[in-house]
Amino acid sequence: MPKPRRSRAVRPPARAAALPRHGGLAVPWITGWFDGRPYFGVNFPLRRIQAITHRLCQFCRQPLGRRIGLVVRPADSAVGYVDEPGMHPECLDYAVAVCPMLNGAMDRYRPGPPSAVAGLLASTPARAGKHAEAYEAWYITPSGYEIAYGPDGTVLGISLDVPVLMKKPVRAAARPRLPEEDAALLRAVLDLESTDRHE
Numbered sequence: 001m002p003k004p005r006r007s008r009a010v011r012p013p014a015r016a017a018a019l020p021r022h023g024g025l026a027v028p029w030i031t032g033w034f035d036g037r038p039y040f041g042v043n044f045p046l047r048r049i050q051a052i053t054h055r056l057c058q059f060c061r062q063p064l065g066r067r068i069g070l071v072v073r074p075a076d077s078a079v080g081y082v083d084e085p086g087m088h089p090e091c092l093d094y095a096v097a098v099c100p101m102l103n104g105a106m107d108r109y110r111p112g113p114p115s116a117v118a119g120l121l122a123s124t125p126a127r128a129g130k131h132a133e134a135y136e137a138w139y140i141t142p143s144g145y146e147i148a149y150g151p152d153g154t155v156l157g158i159s160l161d162v163p164v165l166m167k168k169p170v171r172a173a174a175r176p177r178l179p180e181e182d183a184a185l186l187r188a189v190l191d192l193e194s195t196d197r198h199e
């Protein structure tokens, strides 16, 4: 497995300059905040819908351009849509560079936010604590951008049953690790997300 890149050395794209920072990282627009801290990987439900319906980048909130990047897991292609909004290619590159789940540094989904947070934000309880799946970056064009709706009209996500310009592997599915590797990674992730606050 390739070594994860050092996150602090990676600069966010210029279009994301206005995003708030946390622990040296640009916090995606879609990321949920609770009690003054962001929960990476936990999305504001309303912003997810806004981004999908208005064709905004989930990372920087600006309108998507001629190339739209989607982060796709096998489970997403199986259902035919991805529930996360699109990104500018450069925003996707940054997310992959710094996100321990996307770049393969983390093998399991976080156990999930505290229940108080989960009550306010959309969480992904089905993934929490499980081994990470494989991720790919798919690139589509504005003409291939289609919203997938449920039978009751709810926005499910962005359709994957469209022409795709390119598919690029982002990370492999996680394999079991030795316990000491897990401990080292946990320390690295906690350091990455460290705050002055300790509950």
Ligand SMILES: [Zn+2]
Pocket: 015, 057, 058, 059, 060, 061, 062, 087, 088, 091
């Ligand atoms: Zn963007």
